[in-house]
Amino acid sequence: MTKTSIIKDLCERFSSDIIDVFDKSSKRVYMEIKPESIVKVAKYIFKDLGARFNIASGLDARDHMEILYHFTFEEINLIISLRVKLEKSKKLEIDSLANTFEAANWIEREIHELLGINFKGHPDLRKLLLPDEWPEGVYPLRRDYKEWDKKAIRDRGV
Amino acid sequence: MAKTIVPIGPYHPLQEEPEFFTLTVEGETVIDIDVKVGYNHRGIEKLSESKTFDQATFLVERICGICSTSHPYAHTRAVEDVISVEVPERAKFIRTIIAEGERIHSHLLWLGLAGHFLGYNTVYMWAWKLREEILDVMEILSGNRNNYAMFKPGGVRRDIKAEDIPVCLKKIDSIVPTLIMLKKAVIDDPVLHARTKGVGILSKEDAINYSALGPTSRASGVARDLRKDCPYGAYDKMQWDMIVTKNGDVFDKAVVRILETFESIKIVKYCLQNLPGGDIDLNLKSIPAGEGIGHIEAPRGETFHYVKTDGTNRPVRHKVRAPTFMNLPTYKATVVGQTISDATIILAAIDPCYCCTERMAVRNTKGKMLYNGEDLVRLSQEKTEKIRRKLGKKA
Numbered sequence: 001m002t003k004t005s006i007i008k009d010l011c012e013r014f015s016s017d018i019i020d021v022f023d024k025s026s027k028r029v030y031m032e033i034k035p036e037s038i039v040k041v042a043k044y045i046f047k048d049l050g051a052r053f054n055i056a057s058g059l060d061a062r063d064h065m066e067i068l069y070h071f072t073f074e075e076i077n078l079i080i081s082l083r084v085k086l087e088k089s090k091k092l093e094i095d096s097l098a099n100t101f102e103a104a105n106w107i108e109r110e111i112h113e114l115l116g117i118n119f120k121g122h123p124d125l126r127k128l129l130l131p132d133e134w135p136e137g138v139y140p141l142r143r144d145y146k147e148w149d150k151k152a153i154r155d156r157g158v
Numbered sequence: 159m160a161k162t163i164v165p166i167g168p169y170h171p172l173q174e175e176p177e178f179f180t181l182t183v184e185g186e187t188v189i190d191i192d193v194k195v196g197y198n199h200r201g202i203e204k205l206s207e208s209k210t211f212d213q214a215t216f217l218v219e220r221i222c223g224i225c226s227t228s229h230p231y232a233h234t235r236a237v238e239d240v241i242s243v244e245v246p247e248r249a250k251f252i253r254t255i256i257a258e259g260e261r262i263h264s265h266l267l268w269l270g271l272a273g274h275f276l277g278y279n280t281v282y283m284w285a286w287k288l289r290e291e292i293l294d295v296m297e298i299l300s301g302n303r304n305n306y307a308m309f310k311p312g313g314v315r316r317d318i319k320a321e322d323i324p325v326c327l328k329k330i331d332s333i334v335p336t337l338i339m340l341k342k343a344v345i346d347d348p349v350l351h352a353r354t355k356g357v358g359i360l361s362k363e364d365a366i367n368y369s370a371l372g373p374t375s376r377a378s379g380v381a382r383d384l385r386k387d388c389p390y391g392a393y394d395k396m397q398w399d400m401i402v403t404k405n406g407d408v409f410d411k412a413v414v415r416i417l418e419t420f421e422s423i424k425i426v427k428y429c430l431q432n433l434p435g436g437d438i439d440l441n442l443k444s445i446p447a448g449e450g451i452g453h454i455e456a457p458r459g460e461t462f463h464y465v466k467t468d469g470t471n472r473p474v475r476h477k478v479r480a481p482t483f484m485n486l487p488t489y490k491a492t493v494v495g496q497t498i499s500d501a502t503i504i505l506a507a508i509d510p511c512y513c514c515t516e517r518m519a520v521r522n523t524k525g526k527m528l529y530n531g532e533d534l535v536r537l538s539q540e541k542t543e544k545i546r547r548k549l550g551k552k553a
Contacts, residue, residue: 028239028451030449052366052382053369054369055477055479057464057477059475072388072460074387077387077389079451101367101368102364102368102487102490103367103368103369103484107483129195131196141204
C-alpha cells in the first residue's frame with residue numbers, strides 16, 4: 001500500500017463521486033467529494049482500507065458550509081481529508097457516519113450543535129458540549145453568531 | 159429485578175473534573191451508562207480565531223494542565239504544515255525532551271491516581287514522589303513545572319543550557335531504581351491482579367471501531383503509535399519500543415503505561431546526551447493562506463489540530479481534538495455488564511484528563527525568597543498548634 005496506489009484506487013472506484021483531489025504534500029491529501037457519497041467513500045476508507053478516523057471539522061465558509069473528515073493511514077504516514085461542501089441555500093444536512101463506525105458519533109453531535117448541520121440517521125443527536133438552556137437555532141461557530149445572553153460575562157479580548 | 163439509576167457527578171467524587179455519569183444498574187450490574195460533559199466548555203476554538211498564531215500557542219497550552227505540551231506541539235505542527243516546513247534539528251530534540259518528560263510525569267500521575275482509586279495508596283504515594291523529580295527536571299529545563307511555554311511556530315522559545323544537562327540526567331537516573339521497584343509492586347501484586355485483570359475489557363474490534371487512541375488502544379492489541387508510524391521530532395533517531403499488550407483490561411492499560419514510562423526515560427536520556435547544535439528557531443515571518451494538520455502522540459493518545467489560514471496572522475478555523483474525546487465514548491463497550499464497584503476504575507483507566515498543580519513559595523519583588531516549602535510547613539504547623547492552644551483554653 002502506497003500513497004499513489006491508494007489515490008489511484010479511490011479515483012477509479014469513486015470516479016463519479018470525487019470532484020477534486022488536492023495533493024498537498026507527501027503526507028497530506030485533500031479530496032473533495034459529493035455530499036451524498038460520504039457514507040460509501042468513508043466506509044470504504046475505514047473498513048476496507050483500514051484507516052483510522054481522526055475527527056471531522058466543520059467550517060462556515062461564507063457561501064457554503066464545509067466539513068472535513070480526516071483519516072489517518074498509519075502504515076504509510078498519510079492523512080486523507082475528505083471535503084464536502086453543503087450549499088447554504090439548501091437544507092443543511094448530510095448522512096450520518098455514526099452507524100458505520102462509532103468513532104463518528106460524538107463529533108457529529110458536536111458539529112450539529114455548534115454549526116447547525118443535521119446528520120441524517122444519527123442515533124442520538126442530543127447536545128454534547130453546550131448547556132441545556134442554550135437556545136434553539138443559535139449556533140456559536142457560525143459567522144452570523146451574535147451574543148444572545150445579555151447577562152453573560154465574557155472575555156472581550158485585548 | 160428493579161432498575162436503579164446511580165448518578166455520579168457533576169462533581170465527581172474521585173476525578174477532579176466536572177463530568178456527569180448516569181449508571182443504570184440492576185442489582186450490582188451496570189446495564190446502561192450515559193455521560194454528560196461540557197461543564198468546562200470554554201469555547202477555545204472560537205477564541206483562537208481572534209488570536210494570532212503565536213498567541214494561540216499559549217492559549218491551547220491552557221486546555222490541559224497535565225498534558226500541557228501536547229496541544230502547543232500539535233498546534234505549532236499544524237501551522238508549520240500550512241507551509242510544509244521542518245524545524246531545525248536542535249529544536250526537534252528539545253521538543254522531544256519536553257514532550258517525553260511530560261509523558262513520564264503524566265503516566266506516573268495516572269498510576270498514582272489509579273492506585274488511589276483502588277484503595278492502594280502506597281502506589282499513589284510512591285508514584286507521585288517520583289513524579290516530583292521529573293517536575294523538577296522540567297522546571298530546570300523550562301522554568302515551569304507545568305505549562306512550559308517552550309513552543310512557538312517554527313521552533314522553540316528557550317534553549318537548553320549545557321550545564322543543566324548533567325543535573326537533569328542525574329535526577330532522571332535517580333528515579334529508575336524506585337520505578338523498577340514500583341513496576342514489580344504493581345505487575346506482580348496478587349491483589350491488583352484480582353482487582354483489575356479481566357475487568358473492563360476493550361476488545362480489539364471495539365478499539366478500532368471507536369478509533370481509540372494511545373495506551374487505551376495499545377492495551378487492546380492495536381499497534382498504533384504516531385511516534386513510530388508518523389515520525390516527528392527526534393523519535394526516529396533512537397532505538398525504543400512500542401508497548402502493545404493484547405487483553406485490553408484495566409491491568410493491561412496500567413502495564414502499557416508503566417512500561418512506556420521506561421521507554422520515555424530512554425528517549426529523554428538519549429536526546430539530552432546527543433543534543434545537536436545549531437539554531438532553535440526558523441523565525442517564521444508570515445503564514446500564507448492554506449490548510450495544515452498537526453498531530454502528535456500525547457500521553458493519552460493522538461492530539462489533533464487543524465488550522466485553516468487566509469494569509470493574515472489569525473486562523474479562519476482552528477479545530478482541536480483532544481485524545482479523551484475519542485477514548486471516553488469507549489465506556490459504552492467497557493462498563494456495561496460490569497459491576498458498579500468496577501465502574502470507577504474502568505472509567506479512570508482511559509486516563510481522562512485532569513489537572514492538579516499546587517505549589518507555593520513567597521518571594522519579595524526583588525526575587526529574594528522569604529519562605530521556602532519547609533518554612534511554609536513550619537508556619538502551618540505553628541498555626542495549627544496556636545489554634546489548638548486557643549481551643550484548649552476555651553474548653
